[in-house]
Amino acid sequence: MSLLAYGLITGIVFGFFLQKGQVLRYDKQVGALRLLDFTIVKFMLSSVIVSMVGIYLLLDMGLIELDIKSASLGANILGGLIFGIGWALVGYCPATGVGALGEGRYDAAFGLVGMLVGAAVYAEVYPVLKGTVLTWGNLGKITLHGILGLNHWVVIIVLIVLFVGLFRWFEKKNL
Amino acid sequence: MxxxxxxxxxxxxxxxxxxxxxxxxxxxxxxxxxxxxxxxxxxxxxxxxxxxxxxxxxxxxxxxxxxxxxxxxxxxxxxxxxxxxxxxxxxxxATPVPPMWEAAFGPNSAKRWTTAFLGGIILMFGARLAGG
Known part of the structure; x- marks a missing residue:
């Protein structure tokens, strides 16, 4: 099977899970930003728990490779702040915007067109950013367990305990 | 079920x-x-x-x-x-305006769509800058 076919099928299944998890909704995404409804956080952290265990198991078995992106403080912090402003206005992130359109939320289409424009604008100013913001505080391909000098399973177990504690708190508070 | x-x-x-x-x-x-x-x-x-x-x-x-x-x-x-x-x-x-938006800003869809469009530009610029 071709790589493109794998992409399509994986996307269809992922979109199916996103829809069933009810995370393709403005009300759920902005609801999380307003600390009223943590459905999307439950979905994301459950996904992180399963994937970090699975990925590191396969890595330890030598079956896969990691794809770590470089940490660049200037770009990550500034970009993250700008992304947050935009996300709160759109109410959908890129993948969930596409999914939201699939379940009939067509305000997402305007957000998606905006995202295309945003990508085009970024491509225009990239030459300026390349020599400035993108070079600030570049830490390279770092990992949490690498910085802490711990075995990766220690970090994974601590994170699972923290996430499950958070889930229990969400359920207790009906969030 | x-x-x-x-x-x-x-x-x-x-x-x-x-x-x-x-x-x-x-x-x-x-x-x-x-x-x-x-x-x-x-x-x-x-x-x-x-x-x-x-x-x-x-x-x-x-x-x-x-x-x-x-x-x-x-x-x-x-x-x-x-x-x-x-x-x-x-x-x-088919939903033109999300319920939470409508409760806060009313049913005017042009207002919602313009905000979504402008927010999309900002979001994607930030995402690309952050490397995501």
Whole structure:
């Protein structure tokens, strides 16, 4: 099977899970930003728990490779702040915007067109950013367990305990 | 009760299944999930129709490679996966303005759509800057 076919099928299944998890909704995404409804956080952290265990198991078995992106403080912090402003206005992130359109939320289409424009604008100013913001505080391909000098399973177990504690708190508070 | 026609699943279950899907994807093809690079490639594909020489000379489009790839098909697939799930669960509904928005800002759809469009520009600029 071709790589493109794998992409399509994986996307269809992922979109199916996103829809069933009810995370393709403005009300759920902005609801999380307003600390009223943590459905999307439950979905994301459950996904992180399963994937970090699975990925590191396969890595330890030598079956896969990691794809770590470089940490660049200037770009990550500034970009993250700008992304947050935009996300709160759109109410959908890129993948969930596409999914939201699939379940009939067509305000997402305007957000998606905006995202295309945003990508085009970024491509225009990239030459300026390349020599400035993108070079600030570049830490390279770092990992949490690498910085802490711990075995990766220690970090994974601590994170699972923290996430499950958070889930229990969400359920207790009906969030 | 058939799980496919069930209107919704627990977000914990749906999220865990999405995590499992990621692991299988990495095992089968080495591909991790992402979406925002697809917007750069799509912007490049659209611009290419009008100014092909310019797109070929721009650093960012050269670096990102303007083409249909695994991730492009993945993002395209999400649209259909969501549509199928919504149809099967009788949860598909054409909605011009989200309920929470309407409660705060009223039913005017032009206001909502303009905000979504402008927010989209800001969001994607930030995402690309942050490297996501």
């Amino acid at each position: 058939n799980i496919f026609t069930q209107r919704s699943w627990s977000p914990y279950v749906a999220g865990a299944l999405a995590g499992l899907l990621l692991v299988l994807s990495v095992l089968a093809t080495g591909k991790y999930f992402g979406a925002s690079t697809t917007f750069v490639r799509s912007a490049g594909l659209i611009e290419q129709v009008f100014v092909p020489d310019r797109v070929q000379s721009m650093d960012y489009f050269v670096k990102t490679k303007v083409k249909i790839d695994w991730q492009w098909m993945f993002v395209f697939g999400v649209l259909f996966g969501s549509l199928i799930a919504a149809r099967m669960g009788r949860d598909f509904k």
